[in-house]
Amino acid sequence: MAPPPQPSAQRQHRLHPLPLRVMHWINAVAIFIMIGSGWKIYNDDVIFGVLHFPDSVVIGKWAQYGLQWHFFGMWIFVINGIAYLSYGIVTGRFRRKLFPISVREIFVTVGDALRFHLSHDDLTHYNAVQKILYLGVMLAGIVIVISGLSLWKPVQFSELANLFGNFQTIRLVHFLCMAAIVGFILIHISLALLVPQSLVAMLSGGPVVDDGPPHTAPAPTEFESSQ
Amino acid sequence: MTDRRTPPRRRPNSNPVNDAVNKMSIRSRTPSLFRPRQPIGQHGLTDNRSLVDDINRRGVLRGAVSLGALTLLTGCDVSEDEPVQKALRAVSSWNDRVQAAIFRPNHLARTFRPSQVVKPPRFNAYYDIEDVKPIDGATWTLELAGRIEDKRPWTAQQIYQVAEQEIIIRHICVEGWDYIGQWSGPNLRNFFERVGADMTAKYVYFICADDYTESIDMATALHPQTILATKYAGDVLADPFGYPLRLRTSTKLGYKNAKWIKAIEVTNDFRETFWSKQGFNWFAGI
Numbered sequence: 001m002a003p004p005p006q007p008s009a010q011r012q013h014r015l016h017p018l019p020l021r022v023m024h025w026i027n028a029v030a031i032f033i034m035i036g037s038g039w040k041i042y043n044d045d046v047i048f049g050v051l052h053f054p055d056s057v058v059i060g061k062w063a064q065y066g067l068q069w070h071f072f073g074m075w076i077f078v079i080n081g082i083a084y085l086s087y088g089i090v091t092g093r094f095r096r097k098l099f100p101i102s103v104r105e106i107f108v109t110v111g112d113a114l115r116f117h118l119s120h121d122d123l124t125h126y127n128a129v130q131k132i133l134y135l136g137v138m139l140a141g142i143v144i145v146i147s148g149l150s151l152w153k154p155v156q157f158s159e160l161a162n163l164f165g166n167f168q169t170i171r172l173v174h175f176l177c178m179a180a181i182v183g184f185i186l187i188h189i190s191l192a193l194l195v196p197q198s199l200v201a202m203l204s205g206g207p208v209v210d211d212g213p214p215h216t217a218p219a220p221t222e223f224e225s226s227q
Numbered sequence: 228m229t230d231r232r233t234p235p236r237r238r239p240n241s242n243p244v245n246d247a248v249n250k251m252s253i254r255s256r257t258p259s260l261f262r263p264r265q266p267i268g269q270h271g272l273t274d275n276r277s278l279v280d281d282i283n284r285r286g287v288l289r290g291a292v293s294l295g296a297l298t299l300l301t302g303c304d305v306s307e308d309e310p311v312q313k314a315l316r317a318v319s320s321w322n323d324r325v326q327a328a329i330f331r332p333n334h335l336a337r338t339f340r341p342s343q344v345v346k347p348p349r350f351n352a353y354y355d356i357e358d359v360k361p362i363d364g365a366t367w368t369l370e371l372a373g374r375i376e377d378k379r380p381w382t383a384q385q386i387y388q389v390a391e392q393e394i395i396i397r398h399i400c401v402e403g404w405d406y407i408g409q410w411s412g413p414n415l416r417n418f419f420e421r422v423g424a425d426m427t428a429k430y431v432y433f434i435c436a437d438d439y440t441e442s443i444d445m446a447t448a449l450h451p452q453t454i455l456a457t458k459y460a461g462d463v464l465a466d467p468f469g470y471p472l473r474l475r476t477s478t479k480l481g482y483k484n485a486k487w488i489k490a491i492e493v494t495n496d497f498r499e500t501f502w503s504k505q506g507f508n509w510f511a512g513i
Contacts, residue, residue, distance in 0.1 A: 063401070068318070068506060069306065069315065167399060
């Protein structure tokens with residue numbers, strides 16, 4: 001007689017399944033290339049007179065190298081980004097991890113953060129601020145691609161470019177999305193270093209989680225038991 | 228093919244080019260937006276010439292060594308490494324093909340009102356505006372080569388007689404700046420029909436008086452907003468902007484718009500151009 005089926009076994013997986021970790025690190029490389037080369041391209045005609053990225057932080061010694069890297073990196077960023085968004089939607093990961101966002105929880109979390117009372121013991125649950133930051137950076141990622149396509153092909157993709165107005169407005173939007181993503185990366189890396197097990201989890205997969213009904217107590221994990 | 232039979236070229240009675248040349252000669256130098264008002268002082272160098280030379284001699288070896296070390300430390304630019312550069316250029320060539328595939332042959336770029344036109348246009352070249360070498364319109368000719376039936380050269384007088392098309396379009400430089408310009412001159416497709424160019428050929432090459440070379444794909448050459456510009460804002464082109472003849476197309480970055488054209492060749496052979504040799508994208512469509 002076959003053993004009875006275990007419905008929960010289907011729902012158990014690592015906090016960060018392998019495809020997600022691979023896409024995360026590909027994205028990290030792509031973002032690095034896009035920002036470094038984007039800064040090189042920006043330097044050729046600055047938007048803000050005072051802001052000029054030092055040569056030591058840009059990718060590409062000459063303009064053409066910056067452009068080559070940017071139009072190479074865009075393929076990785078876009079293809080990987082589409083895969084990531086599709087994965088998050090299809091597997092229900094976004095729905096489980098990023099929703100719902102309670103307005104009350106936002107205030108509570110911000111208050112906790114300001115008093116340095118934030119708890120990171122449970123890696124499997126995102127607080128309201130994390131949810132907003134993750135959704136925000138995804139939105140910035142989408143807008144930076146749309147504005148990037150509009151900059152690259154303002155005539156061929158005129159329907160996209162017309163969403164923004166004139167050419168310099170598109171550049172500004174593209175730049176502000178970059179600034180938002182850089183801001184996110186600073187917070188993201190700082191928190192990952194403050195809570196190293198979150199970094200380990202993005203490498204090794206992290207604790208096994210059960211996609212049961214939301215907000216049930218998570219099963220004991222290797223991290224909790226080791227603390 | 229009968230439709231490529233060249234109509235007899237009309238000989239002009241009036242002489243608009245001489246008028247243009249006369250107009251140019253009385254025109255003062257282009258307003259000095261791009262020219263420093265005062266030359267940069269060199270006295271610091273000349274007064275201390277011997278010291279400068281001495282430092283140069285002693286510093287050369289040390290400088291070379293530390294520069295090498297710095298390159299290692301900062302990983303200065305891997306883009307220049309042979310395999311990396313080869314890979315990046317391969318992606319750039321792939322991007323050329325993608326751009327050709329998404330090109331919409333009859334999709335018009337946005338046009339603007341005359342009141343939005345920037346005067347004078349913004350100068351761009353691989354050298355400063357000071358170093359522009361003006362062309363004598365009276366002796367200049369446009370040579371035609373390659374897959375063209377009627378290769379008789381054109382004088383400026385003849386080109387300036389051809390019916391004009393005016394386009395007020397945005398110029399976008401690869402650096403990121405842009406401005407709206409008002410250009411007029413013969414439509415390139417009409418010109419090709421007139422001289423019997425093979426419009427099934429792949430490329431159109433432009434050889435310029437300043438040793439610049441540029442080429443575009445035939446689809447772009449035949450786009451309705453691609454012209455051989457002879458005028459800006461209704462006036463004959465000023466020297467820095469390509470007098471007597473330049474390309475202006477609404478679907479390419481600035482550097483594809485060859486200035487001071489002296490020869491046009493229609494061909495199926497791909498050859499690298501001034502900027503593509505240095506690693507800039509060849510198609511450079513917008």
